Amino acid sequence: MQQIAPDPDRPTGLRDSGFDELLLEVAERVQGARDERARWELLLDAVVTIGADLSLDRLLSRIVTAASRLAGADYAALGVIGQSVEHPLRTFVHHGVTEDQVVEIGELPTGHGLLGLIVDHPEPLRLHDIAEHPASSGFPPHHPPMGSFLGVPVRIRDLVFGNLYLTEKANGEDFTEQDERIVVALAAAAGVAIENARLYEQAEQRQRWLEATAEINGLLVRSSSDQDALQVVADRVRDLSGADLSWVVAGPDDAHLRIEVVSGAEVDRDAMASWSMDRSLAREVARSGKPLTVTDMASDPRATTMDVIAGWPVLGPAIVVPFGHGVGVEGALAIAWTPANASGFVGVDAALPASFAEQAALALQVIRSRADQQQLAVFQDRDRIGRDLHDLVIQRLFAVGLGLESVARLTDKPAVAERLGLAIDDLDATIKDIRRTIFALGALDEAADIQAEVTRMVERSAATLGFRPTLTFEGPIRSLINDATAPEVLAVLGEALSNAARHAHASAVTVVLSVGQDVSLEITDDGAGISPGAVESGLRNMRHRAQKHGGACVIGPGPSGGTTVHWSIPAAAE
Amino acid sequence: MTSPLPDAETPAPIRVFLLDDHEIVRRGIKDLLESAGDIVVVGESGLAAEATSRIPALRPDVAILDGRLPDGSGIDVCRDVRSLDPSINVLILTSYDDDDALFAAIMAGASGYILKQVRGTDFISTVRLVAAGQSTLDPAVTAKVLERLRNGPQVDPGIAKLTVQEQRILELIGEGMTNRQIAEAMFLAEKTVKNYVSSLLATLGVENRTQAAIYSTRHGS
Numbered sequence: 001m002q003q004i005a006p007d008p009d010r011p012t013g014l015r016d017s018g019f020d021e022l023l024l025e026v027a028e029r030v031q032g033a034r035d036e037r038a039r040w041e042l043l044l045d046a047v048v049t050i051g052a053d054l055s056l057d058r059l060l061s062r063i064v065t066a067a068s069r070l071a072g073a074d075y076a077a078l079g080v081i082g083q084s085v086e087h088p089l090r091t092f093v094h095h096g097v098t099e100d101q102v103v104e105i106g107e108l109p110t111g112h113g114l115l116g117l118i119v120d121h122p123e124p125l126r127l128h129d130i131a132e133h134p135a136s137s138g139f140p141p142h143h144p145p146m147g148s149f150l151g152v153p154v155r156i157r158d159l160v161f162g163n164l165y166l167t168e169k170a171n172g173e174d175f176t177e178q179d180e181r182i183v184v185a186l187a188a189a190a191g192v193a194i195e196n197a198r199l200y201e202q203a204e205q206r207q208r209w210l211e212a213t214a215e216i217n218g219l220l221v222r223s224s225s226d227q228d229a230l231q232v233v234a235d236r237v238r239d240l241s242g243a244d245l246s247w248v249v250a251g252p253d254d255a256h257l258r259i260e261v262v263s264g265a266e267v268d269r270d271a272m273a274s275w276s277m278d279r280s281l282a283r284e285v286a287r288s289g290k291p292l293t294v295t296d297m298a299s300d301p302r303a304t305t306m307d308v309i310a311g312w313p314v315l316g317p318a319i320v321v322p323f324g325h326g327v328g329v330e331g332a333l334a335i336a337w338t339p340a341n342a343s344g345f346v347g348v349d350a351a352l353p354a355s356f357a358e359q360a361a362l363a364l365q366v367i368r369s370r371a372d373q374q375q376l377a378v379f380q381d382r383d384r385i386g387r388d389l390h391d392l393v394i395q396r397l398f399a400v401g402l403g404l405e406s407v408a409r410l411t412d413k414p415a416v417a418e419r420l421g422l423a424i425d426d427l428d429a430t431i432k433d434i435r436r437t438i439f440a441l442g443a444l445d446e447a448a449d450i451q452a453e454v455t456r457m458v459e460r461s462a463a464t465l466g467f468r469p470t471l472t473f474e475g476p477i478r479s480l481i482n483d484a485t486a487p488e489v490l491a492v493l494g495e496a497l498s499n500a501a502r503h504a505h506a507s508a509v510t511v512v513l514s515v516g517q518d519v520s521l522e523i524t525d526d527g528a529g530i531s532p533g534a535v536e537s538g539l540r541n542m543r544h545r546a547q548k549h550g551g552a553c554v555i556g557p558g559p560s561g562g563t564t565v566h567w568s569i570p571a572a573a574e
Numbered sequence: 575m576t577s578p579l580p581d582a583e584t585p586a587p588i589r590v591f592l593l594d595d596h597e598i599v600r601r602g603i604k605d606l607l608e609s610a611g612d613i614v615v616v617g618e619s620g621l622a623a624e625a626t627s628r629i630p631a632l633r634p635d636v637a638i639l640d641g642r643l644p645d646g647s648g649i650d651v652c653r654d655v656r657s658l659d660p661s662i663n664v665l666i667l668t669s670y671d672d673d674d675a676l677f678a679a680i681m682a683g684a685s686g687y688i689l690k691q692v693r694g695t696d697f698i699s700t701v702r703l704v705a706a707g708q709s710t711l712d713p714a715v716t717a718k719v720l721e722r723l724r725n726g727p728q729v730d731p732g733i734a735k736l737t738v739q740e741q742r743i744l745e746l747i748g749e750g751m752t753n754r755q756i757a758e759a760m761f762l763a764e765k766t767v768k769n770y771v772s773s774l775l776a777t778l779g780v781e782n783r784t785q786a787a788i789y790s791t792r793h794g795s
Contacts, residue, residue, distance in 0.1 A: 391642070394669040394690060395596040401692035402602025409609055428691045435671050451673075476672035479719045 036178070042070055043182055047189040056197045060093040063154075063190045067164050068095050070186060071150060071179040074168035078154065079111060081119055081162050082346070088112075088119045089162070091343055096168075097144060104142035113137030114149070115165060122153035122160040124184060126175050130167065150175040154187045156195045164190070201347060209352040212240050216356065217363040227261060229367070230325075233333065233360045234263035237353055242344040243335040244313060248323060249282035250331030257283055257331065265312050280304040281320045282332035291321040291350045297336055313338050317345035321354040325361035333357045386441040389434050397434075401427040432472060450486045451477050454493060458511055461497040465509060469497070474514035480571050481519055488545045488569070489513070489521055492553075495542055496523040496565045503528070506562060518551070520568035527562045542567055585612070588705040591634040592618040593625040593651065594667060595643050599690075603638065603667075603697070610698045622646030630658045635705040638688065641668040641678045652682035653771060657753040657764065663704045676719050679711060681775060683750050686710030709750075720748040723778055736777070743770045 046066035053059040060078050068076035075096035082090025088111030094102075102108070111119050117135040118125055127149040130136050139146070146167040154161045164187055169175050216236065223229035230248045238246035245264040251257035257277035259267075277283055281303050285292050294300045297315040318336035325331060335353060337345045401424050408420040440455060451473060462468040481489060493511065500506050506527030513521050539555055542565065546553040551569030558564040590607060592600050592615055600618050607613040617632050619625040622643045629637050629651070637655065639648030652664045666682055668675040669690035679687040685704040688697060700710055723744060736744065746756045753771065757764040 390669055395599055398669065398690040398692065399596060399598035399602045402599070402606055405692055406602070406605040406609065424692050428693050431669070431691050435669065439671060473671065476676045476715065476719070478673040479676055479715060479722055482718075 039070060039178075039182055042066075043185060043189075046070065046186060047193075050190060050193045051196070053193070054197050054200045056194070056201055059193055059197050060091075061095070063164070063186070063193070064093050064095040067166060067183055067186055070182050071166050071175060072170040073150070073166035073175070074170065075144070075146060075166070077109075077165045079109065079115060079119075079163050079165065081111070081160060082342070088116055090346070091162075101142065101144060105140055106142075107140075114151075115163070118151040118153060118163045118165075119160075122155070122163070124153070124180050125149070125151040126177075126180055128174050147172070148174045150179060150183060152180070152183045152187045154191050154194070156191045156198075161191060161194055202349070205347060206349075206352065209240055209356055212236055213356045213359045216360045220360065220363045220367055223367075226364070226368070229364055230261045231263065233323075233357075233364075234261050237333060237335055237356060238263045240356070241319075241335045241348050241353060242337075242341070243348075244338045244341055245315065246333070246335040248331060248333050249277055249280070249286070250323070250325065250329055251277075251286075252328055253330055254283050254286040257286060260331075267311060275304070277304065281318065282334060285320045285322050285332040286324070286330040289322050289324075291319065291354045293317075293319050293350050295345075296339075298339075315339075316342045319345070319348060319350045319353055321350065321357045323357045323361055325364040333360075382441040386438040389438050394431055394434055397427050397431050401431075436471070436473065449478050450481045450489065453486070453490055454511075454513055457490060457493055457497070461501065461509075464498070464501040465506070467507065467509075469509035469511050472510075472512045472514075474512065475516050477513060477515055480515040485519055485549065485569065488549065489519065492521055492542045492545055492565075492567050493523065496521075496567075499539075500525040500527060500563070515571055517571055518568040519571050520566065522564065522566050524558045524564045525562040526558065526560055529557055529561060529563055588613045588636060588701060589616045589632075589634040590614065590701060591616060591625070591629050591632055591637040593620070593622070593637065593643070593648060594618075594640040595620040599640075606697055607701060610702075613698065613701060620644075622648070622651050626651050626654050629655045629662065633659065633662065635663065636701050637662055637664045638667050638701075639664055639682075639684075641666050641670070641675075647775070649678055649682040649775060650772070652684050653753050653768070656683055660752055660755075663707065665700065665704055673719075676711070676715065677723070677778070680716055680719055681747060681771070681778075683747060683752060684711075716748060720744065736774075740770060740774055740777075743767065744774060747771070747774075 046062075046069075050059055050062050050066065053062055060080070064076045064078050067073070067078075073096075075094070077092060077094035079089035080091035080093075081088060089109060092108040092110075094108070097105075109115050114130060114133055114136045117133075127133055129147045130149045131138070131147075133149075148167060148169045150166040150169075152164045152166075154164055164183060166175065166179075166183065169179070216233070219232050219236070220229045223232055230250075234246045234248050237243075243264070245262070247262040248260045249257045250260050255278070257280070259272050259275055259277070262272070279302070281292055281294065281297070281300070284302055294303065295317050297303045297318045303318075315336040316339035318334060320332050320334040323331045323333040333353065335348075404420050404424050404427070408417045408424070411417055411420075436455070439451065454473075454477075455471065458469050458471045493513075497509070497511075500509050500523065506525035508526045510524045511522070513519075539553075542555075543553040546567055546569055549569035551567070553565070553567045555563065555565050590613055592603060594600050594603070597620065600620075604615045604618070607615060616634055617628055619628060620643075622645045625637075625639065637652070639651050641648045643651075648666055652666065655662055656664065664682060664684040666675065666679045666684045666687040667690060668678055668687060670678075672689065675687040675689055678684075686700060686709060688700060703710060742760065743756060746759060751759065753764050753767045756762070757767045760767070
């Protein structure tokens, strides 16, 4: 405001009558009224402009600028009140202090000292000098000097949203009652505009979440694995909420949870598997089935101690929602913000991620049950093939074999008997092959029994050998090869097969694994034979593995050239 | 083929009953066994129910029972028959592999098993041995199979959860007890024991592999 001071050089003819004085006063009042009028117009302008802005960030900075102009203050700021006791102000929008100065000062005010006083007592406050007030805690280094002060709370209905702070009235004057009234008026208008903008943002956000919730089905269908799908969920939810980190925790029940995927931080999958979720917000949520919101994860006693999880930033506020995404799969979906980004958290209504998670979980279940059905169909088909082979083919081959055997007994021609014998042997070999096929059809791909593993190893060796070795099992393999001997058998088999592939140049390999008194493994090839010393280390290894269990390993020429490895240990070895 | 003469010095022939749903299989086995001279097939059947009622009446020395039948299993037939008359010795005939055959024979309380392959199994001597009251099952091997069953098939731990009662019954089956003997030992009705055995077979048996696969799919990996 421009103050009009009496001019000493004016003509003074009417001075005595006091006319001059009167004139002066009239002029002053006219000027004052004009000035006042200009300010009210300015206020109206400000109200109209801020009312038109729907972006909360832009709106706040407009309010601050308007307040500074209206009150003639060099510096103005708006502190938004948060929930933290340590940092009463979660946002501090300011005007007048340059960016360079802000950098020099370092931290923005968080609501202590005088600023905190208005947070605690939301009433307008006018001061001649900030420093004189008992609540003042002084300025940090590099802070520009500030004297006069006007603070006014901004209310949204009955709740205090924040405070407008004005300092350094122009020309070193103090803020007037007029200033206070006009800023109070601006604050009232600002409250309405802020609420409007917040409602708009909330509506927009709700819209975004609803759209994402509707889209998640389509996104998940394209994922190639459960892990991928969960990653999509975590990424999407982090993107929507503007959070720094999101993660999915799952397990058969709340006592066996582990982190499945993380979005927003690099993680070592192996390390992740070992993190205990025994004490975690996720467990709490998985158990109760209710969303949970915390303002500071780092200090919340229910949360996992964050320093256990290497590579994660220190986290502030978090929302954890239930995410049980399958039959017997309990879990939780968590989103968290770093303290620096905590303002994003305030804007997120926990109900939105909760319903998103619910929809995603449903989608995952549908997708999984569809995949299950397909796999089930495959299993049922395999089962049927296995049963047919068993019920029809094996029985007939066996019956034919028995028939040939009885014919062989009737003949007295040795040549005929011999030919029949060969045919019977062929039939028996075929029966064994079919039996092995039936077993393979019934076995799970990931089955861990020795028969399945040996079969897989032999099948795999076909790639390097260039042909498929013949494999025969004799005796109750799975019953008699125990956990202690199974790794030895597999190691020896692997060694022998790779020797055959690398050194022997074989065109046929036979593998026989039999159990009885001994567990014995015989690998025969028709290759170049052993060159002395060539593969000594591998052979020594096989011998060592036999001796360890009181057995023996004999390597020598095969029946038709090539090499035979005969490795055996007593079956009783435990 | 020579038939034993009804001579005072010739011991009575071994009487065998055959249960297999394939007629050509029964004929093949009959030819083979009777070619030995001291074995006669006194009855045969293709159905479990029929065999269960006929075997106790015929009282053969050895019953050769196919593990899998259209109307039931040789294991159940064996347990039913031996509950009535423990003196009947049984061989389980199977075309699954040794491990499954062993399992079937132990669960049935049989004296042994014969794989459906022409060579490698000496049918005739096995029948003679069993007729003489001996078992071809090695007790050490039986113990290992039972151990493996108790620890559950490796397929899925969720399937192998046997109750204490089931464990105990499995143990007694391993000792070769009939249903009636188990019922007496455990103060249960014979019918109850029978139900337990069926559920054990369903949980641990060969037919269960696909179910195991389905189970593990359902429960994720």
